[in-house]
Amino acid sequence: MFDIGGNVLQKCNVCKNQFQWKELLFSIWASYKPIECNQCGKRHAINFVSKFIVSFLIIVPAVVFGLMIAPAQGLSKPVTFGLIVLMAFVISLFLPLFVKYEYKQR
């Protein structure tokens, strides 16, 4: 999944154009909106495994924090909720490293 020392971020499957961090991030935020390569215009959709990884990386920390850490610290519900949103936001900034997009020919 990682290509250490090389380019960690996804490239266009067709023309090898490097996708931008923010393109990948905005796609995830827009609930996996397909990315159009800005060089060749081909649409890339996130693959199933990536969706699973993204959900996992967001939900697991949120559940652990919300059900175990926050009650143990005596945090109020609004504070807990705020921290979960903040945590999900921070985690999402790193998600472009984990996601994989595929060119779907139609």
Ligand SMILES: [Zn+2]
């Ligand atoms: Zn391209």
